[in-house]
Amino acid sequence: MNNKKEKTREYILEKSSQLFSEKGFKEVTMKDICEVTGLSRGGLYSHFSSTREVFEALLERITSEDEFDIEEEIKKGSSAVEILNASLTRIRKEIEKPEESLSIAIYEYAQANDSKEIVRLNQRAEEKWSKLIRYGIEQGEFKKVNVNEMVSVILYSYQGVRMWSKIMPIKKNTAIQITNNIKNQLIIK
Amino acid sequence: MNNKKEKTREYILEKSSQLFSEKGFKEVTMKDICEVTGLSRGGLYSHFSSTREVFEALLERITSEDEFDIEEEIKKGSSAVEILNASLTRIRKEIEKPEESLSIAIYEYAQANDSKEIVRLNQRAEEKWSKLIRYGIEQGEFKKVNVNEMVSVILYSYQGVRMWSKIMPIKKNTAIQITNNIKNQLIIK
Amino acid sequence: MNNKKEKTREYILEKSSQLFSEKGFKEVTMKDICEVTGLSRGGLYSHFSSTREVFEALLERITSEDEFDIEEEIKKGSSAVEILNASLTRIRKEIEKPEESLSIAIYEYAQANDSKEIVRLNQRAEEKWSKLIRYGIEQGEFKKVNVNEMVSVILYSYQGVRMWSKIMPIKKNTAIQITNNIKNQLIIK
Amino acid sequence: MNNKKEKTREYILEKSSQLFSEKGFKEVTMKDICEVTGLSRGGLYSHFSSTREVFEALLERITSEDEFDIEEEIKKGSSAVEILNASLTRIRKEIEKPEESLSIAIYEYAQANDSKEIVRLNQRAEEKWSKLIRYGIEQGEFKKVNVNEMVSVILYSYQGVRMWSKIMPIKKNTAIQITNNIKNQLIIK
DNA sequence: CATGAATGAGAGTTCATTCAT
DNA sequence: GATGAATGAACTCTCATTCAT
Numbered sequence: 001m002n003n004k005k006e007k008t009r010e011y012i013l014e015k016s017s018q019l020f021s022e023k024g025f026k027e028v029t030m031k032d033i034c035e036v037t038g039l040s041r042g043g044l045y046s047h048f049s050s051t052r053e054v055f056e057a058l059l060e061r062i063t064s065e066d067e068f069d070i071e072e073e074i075k076k077g078s079s080a081v082e083i084l085n086a087s088l089t090r091i092r093k094e095i096e097k098p099e100e101s102l103s104i105a106i107y108e109y110a111q112a113n114d115s116k117e118i119v120r121l122n123q124r125a126e127e128k129w130s131k132l133i134r135y136g137i138e139q140g141e142f143k144k145v146n147v148n149e150m151v152s153v154i155l156y157s158y159q160g161v162r163m164w165s166k167i168m169p170i171k172k173n174t175a176i177q178i179t180n181n182i183k184n185q186l187i188i189k
Numbered sequence: 190m191n192n193k194k195e196k197t198r199e200y201i202l203e204k205s206s207q208l209f210s211e212k213g214f215k216e217v218t219m220k221d222i223c224e225v226t227g228l229s230r231g232g233l234y235s236h237f238s239s240t241r242e243v244f245e246a247l248l249e250r251i252t253s254e255d256e257f258d259i260e261e262e263i264k265k266g267s268s269a270v271e272i273l274n275a276s277l278t279r280i281r282k283e284i285e286k287p288e289e290s291l292s293i294a295i296y297e298y299a300q301a302n303d304s305k306e307i308v309r310l311n312q313r314a315e316e317k318w319s320k321l322i323r324y325g326i327e328q329g330e331f332k333k334v335n336v337n338e339m340v341s342v343i344l345y346s347y348q349g350v351r352m353w354s355k356i357m358p359i360k361k362n363t364a365i366q367i368t369n370n371i372k373n374q375l376i377i378k
Numbered sequence: 379m380n381n382k383k384e385k386t387r388e389y390i391l392e393k394s395s396q397l398f399s400e401k402g403f404k405e406v407t408m409k410d411i412c413e414v415t416g417l418s419r420g421g422l423y424s425h426f427s428s429t430r431e432v433f434e435a436l437l438e439r440i441t442s443e444d445e446f447d448i449e450e451e452i453k454k455g456s457s458a459v460e461i462l463n464a465s466l467t468r469i470r471k472e473i474e475k476p477e478e479s480l481s482i483a484i485y486e487y488a489q490a491n492d493s494k495e496i497v498r499l500n501q502r503a504e505e506k507w508s509k510l511i512r513y514g515i516e517q518g519e520f521k522k523v524n525v526n527e528m529v530s531v532i533l534y535s536y537q538g539v540r541m542w543s544k545i546m547p548i549k550k551n552t553a554i555q556i557t558n559n560i561k562n563q564l565i566i567k
Numbered sequence: 568m569n570n571k572k573e574k575t576r577e578y579i580l581e582k583s584s585q586l587f588s589e590k591g592f593k594e595v596t597m598k599d600i601c602e603v604t605g606l607s608r609g610g611l612y613s614h615f616s617s618t619r620e621v622f623e624a625l626l627e628r629i630t631s632e633d634e635f636d637i638e639e640e641i642k643k644g645s646s647a648v649e650i651l652n653a654s655l656t657r658i659r660k661e662i663e664k665p666e667e668s669l670s671i672a673i674y675e676y677a678q679a680n681d682s683k684e685i686v687r688l689n690q691r692a693e694e695k696w697s698k699l700i701r702y703g704i705e706q707g708e709f710k711k712v713n714v715n716e717m718v719s720v721i722l723y724s725y726q727g728v729r730m731w732s733k734i735m736p737i738k739k740n741t742a743i744q745i746t747n748n749i750k751n752q753l754i755i756k
Numbered sequence: 757c758a759t760g761a762a763t764g765a766g767a768g769t770t771c772a773t774t775c776a777t
Numbered sequence: 778g779a780t781g782a783a784t785g786a787a788c789t790c791t792c793a794t795t796c797a798t
Contacts, residue, residue: 004782005777005781005782008783024297024301025216025302026213026215026216026297027301029767030768030769031770032227039784040784040785041768041769041786042770042771042777042782042783042784042785042787043768043784044783045768045769046781046782046783047782049769050768104296104300107296107352107356108213108215108297110356111293111355111356111776112216114356118356119358122357139785146370147367148362148366149366149370150369150370152346152350152363152370153342153346153366153367153370155349156345156346156347156348156349156350156353156367157342157346157349158349159345159348159349159352159353160344160345160346160349160350161345161349163296163348163352164311164345166250166300167296167299167300167303167307168299168307169308173337174341177314177335177342178338178342178345180335180338181338181339185370210762218791218792218793218795219792220791222790228758228759229759229760230758230759230760230795231757231796232757232758232759232760234794234795236792238793238794276757402593402678403677404591404593404594404644405593405674407771407772408772409771409772416778417779417780418780418781419773419774420775420778420780420781421778421779421780421781423761423773423774424778424779427772427773428772444689478607482674482678484735485594485671485674485730488734489591490594490735496734497735497736500731500735524744524747524748525745526740527745527747527748528748530724530741530744530745530748531724531745531748533727534724534725534726534731535720535723535724536723536727537723537726537727537730537731538723538725538727538728538730539723539727541674541726541727542689542723542726542731545677545678545681546677546685547686548685551715552723555713555715555716556716556720556723558715558716559720559752561717563748563752571760571798574761575761575762596789597788597789597790598787598788598789604761606762607763607764608763608764608789608791609764609790609791609792610762611765612764612789612790613760613761613762614761616789616790617789680758695790
């Protein structure tokens with residue numbers, strides 16, 4: 001019945017994801033997780049032995065589910081503009097429901113654990129965006145911008161919005177404004 | 190005697206600022222502050238009765254010290270480009286020494302306390318930047334950009350870098366790239 | 379099938395004997411026994427329902443395996459000196475490999491459970507030694523010592539060495555010295 | 568008011584000594600010590616942070632209080648027989664009130680912590696007894712026994728009785744018998 | 757007033773023991 | 778029967794907070 005154990009595990013991740021999303025990483029306790037899952041102390045501990053472990057499992061799930069695959073899209077022959085639009089829309093949507101986002105928790109986790117995982121995630125994102133921009137330039141769809149510069153602006157301006165939107169009522173159109181700015185800097189005409 | 194009390198207070202803020210900078214807001218305890226200040230439990234409590242209070246005093250000090258005053262500069266007749274350069278340089282310098290920055294702590298504090306102070310700080314920054322950009326446009330120094338859009342990009346891309354640079358070794362020139370991007374979007378020629 | 383149950387039982391005793399020998403009685407948990415035997419919780423519990431039960435089964439096995447039977451030897455007509463030598467050698471050998479000895483565990487068990495079994499074991503040993511010494515005196519092989527006194531010295535000096543040798547690197551010849559002392563006190567010439 | 572802290576410390580040692588004497592080392596918990604002392608969790612922890620620490624402080628106290636000093640007596644010019652009698656009487660008395668003895672606890676502690684302290688204690692005892700016996704031989708009061716052999720018998724037979732008397736109702740005269748045996752082996756006439 | 761000993765709430769962790777499968 | 782997931786009691790340990798000195 002390995003299945004049962006696996007199911008409980010998934011259930012714990014599900015429920016604690018909500019917790020981490022609300023309270024960040026540092027303020028979640030094993031007791032909290034017991035409460036939201038309805039598990040007993042010992043029950044929870046037989047699956048994970050610290051909030052850190054739970055969170056790492058969660059991180060793994062997130063990064064493996066991965067997301068929109070820019071490289072895949074390039075292979076499929078989608079145009080750079082299409083891919084750009086799709087990518088920016090995905091980010092914007094995510095920002096628009098901050099209650100589901102783990103960004104604070106990821107941030108706190110990273111600070112408390114100097115995690116390499118986070119660095120890796122960031123590098124991967126950088127690479128993807130670089131590829132897309134180069135692809136757009138090659139295709140004649142994008143202006144001949146400084147690629148690294150553009151990637152930095154994209155990544156960090158979204159990070160900034162994403163993070164602050166969780167703790168401040170950010171005007172709805174802020175994300176749209178940033179999206180527009182990026183598009184204007186990139187797309188020809 | 191009031192003087193002595195005031196001095197101790199300042200001393201506590203000084204020392205705990207380092208702590209908050211290292212560990213963020215949530216992980217600092219009153220005990221920690223006792224230890225770094227060398228004060229007794231009772232001694233510390235006679236000045237502040239929670240880490241929150243200490244942190245709020247710190248916030249107040251920071252926001253009152255305030256910084257470079259854009260409005261002041263406009264009145265002085267400085268050119269928009271000069272003010273822009275000075276402002277961007279100040280931000281970049283701050284990002285370059287993340288060990289002194291309270292950004293994580295401010296962030297954690299804000300999340301845990303849904304503070305209005307943070308919202309206010311943000312609004313003030315928005316207003317300042319709006320003013321500067323409008324001033325530049327009026328003076329014919331800046332391109333006729335969409336002001337709100339530009340302000341969003343500026344504020345959040347820097348926030349993004351500022352925060353992640355505390356937990357990740359961010360390439361030194363990332364901040365420069367963002368600075369350049371902003372200048373290119375704004376300054377004519 | 380009863381056979382299988384019996385075999386598992388033996389296997390559990392075997393494995394947990396090692397554990398008790400290393401860690402004493404009080405520090406061994408049912409979980410430990412599960413681990414060394416590879417049995418599941420429920421599996422183990424269907425044989426024994428506490429470490430105490432396991433240990434008592436172990437004790438029983440030890441005392442029934444019994445050892446060198448002094449009375450038997452007397453009947454066989456062995457000389458008192460021969461029996462003495464054999465008995466002392468057996469004890470000394472046991473002391474020389476403390477890693478196999480359950481003496482600590484027995485001691486801890488006895489203290490925690492005020493067991494009558496231990497008292498009985500001790501009485502039997504006393505009786506055996508009394509018989510042997512009286513036999514030796516009757517045979518004219520042993521000096522006319524005070525029997526009870528001699529038995530006490532024999533039993534407790536060995537107990538002392540046995541126990542401390544488990545926790546201290548006792549000089550190898552300590553056991554030999556005690557053996558010699560006893561022989562000198564007993565054997566004529 | 569360092570005095571107050573010191574007093575509480577002493578009080579804790581006092582009370583926990585009783586506990587260790589009853590239950591040995593392994594079964595005493597910090598909670599138990601809280602209960603017998605009437606201290607709160609935090610209160611106790613500000614003095615000692617584990618049962619091990621408490622026990623070590625206790626050990627230190629015991630070994631420094633030290634005991635009857637054989638060397639001192641030799642210097643004073645007491646006869647070897649007098650010193651022997653006094654020493655054996657002290658041990659016998661101690662054995663007669665097992666409820667006050669820490670021997671089980673020391674033993675369990677030593678087994679769980681491979682303590683060097685215990686080894687040292689034992690060495691010191693060995694040295695003292697060796698000195699006394701040599702002194703007695705020099706003075707012509709003691710028979711020319713094998714010193715090391717005699718020391719082993721003395722130390723370990725008493726250890727054996729001391730330990731088992733805590734867990735078994737040992738006949739009152741066992742200790743006397745051993746004492747007599749030792750005297751007979753040593754004292755001339 | 758300052759000090760630091762003491763309190764007590766609450767988080768972490770481990771196991772004996774049970775019980776649905 | 779055997780299995781191992783889950784329960785819950787009992788410990789360990791850490792701090793915010795109080796209060797006698």
